[in-house]
Amino acid sequence: MMMKLMTIFAAFCLIASSARAEIKVSSDALGHRVARKLRALGFEVTEADIPAYSKELLSQESGFNALAGIFGFDEKRDRMEMFLALMNAGLGEYDYDTGTWTPTSSQVYAFDAEVFDIEHMYTLFLRGVESIVPGLTISDVQEDLSGIKEDSGMSMALTDGIRSVRFLCNGHAYETELESMGDWFNPLFIDFVNTALEQEGFKDRLHVVSGEMEQMVIIIYGNEERAGKIRSSIGMY
Numbered sequence: 001m002m003m004k005l006m007t008i009f010a011a012f013c014l015i016a017s018s019a020r021a022e023i024k025v026s027s028d029a030l031g032h033r034v035a036r037k038l039r040a041l042g043f044e045v046t047e048a049d050i051p052a053y054s055k056e057l058l059s060q061e062s063g064f065n066a067l068a069g070i071f072g073f074d075e076k077r078d079r080m081e082m083f084l085a086l087m088n089a090g091l092g093e094y095d096y097d098t099g100t101w102t103p104t105s106s107q108v109y110a111f112d113a114e115v116f117d118i119e120h121m122y123t124l125f126l127r128g129v130e131s132i133v134p135g136l137t138i139s140d141v142q143e144d145l146s147g148i149k150e151d152s153g154m155s156m157a158l159t160d161g162i163r164s165v166r167f168l169c170n171g172h173a174y175e176t177e178l179e180s181m182g183d184w185f186n187p188l189f190i191d192f193v194n195t196a197l198e199q200e201g202f203k204d205r206l207h208v209v210s211g212e213m214e215q216m217v218i219i220i221y222g223n224e225e226r227a228g229k230i231r232s233s234i235g236m237y
Helices: 002-015 029-040 052-059 062-071 074-090 118-132 188-199 224-234
Strands: 023-026 045-048 093-095 100-102 109-112 138-144 160-169 172-179 205-208 216-222
Touching: 023 029, 023 074, 029 045, 029 074, 074 109, 074 216, 074 224, 100 118, 109 118, 118 138, 118 160, 118 188, 118 216, 160 188, 172 188, 188 205, 205 224, 216 224
Parallel strands: 023 045
Antiparallel strands: 093 100, 109 216, 138 160, 160 172, 205 216
């Protein structure tokens, strides 16, 4: 599933490499149908024309699309398109020259669980969370990697041990320790941040709406009922 999703992700980046200020879908029949479903889930969506080069890329799937229409695969295709639209909106923009990440959505946050910036993975995550939780201010984030050592059997550094993460949530200090998973994000940190939100009096919580086996993590802030509806609508399994 992970390899499949990364292939889809790479292809979709070619389609939607422009600024991602909001959730966007194509203005064709498929896009209109997907937009309607996303709006029913509470998302603000814009329908836009697909660039010519994107149409060429999508034309390679014309045979599959024809079969989908005949044999009733529309629902599966809709789920994939909804997943990709939310993912693309929530990925944000990363400046490799300055090492800074800028959010591009207040509705959804998405990231690859196999991170490329190992030393700041939880700092980037907290920035993403801040972008989708109204009234939340995260500051003074510190990641202490002194408890992590390099595994000589691995090609990457900072693979084994414990990392501590400290930050201020609306001015109050929080700290936790996380087992290192190499270049993979430890999902227990999501639970910890939700605990902080609860203690700070926030009504809703962070919810992962992508599947458990999917490498691309899509997160919304809201209640469990809405999260469940989104999961069932965009599930690709």
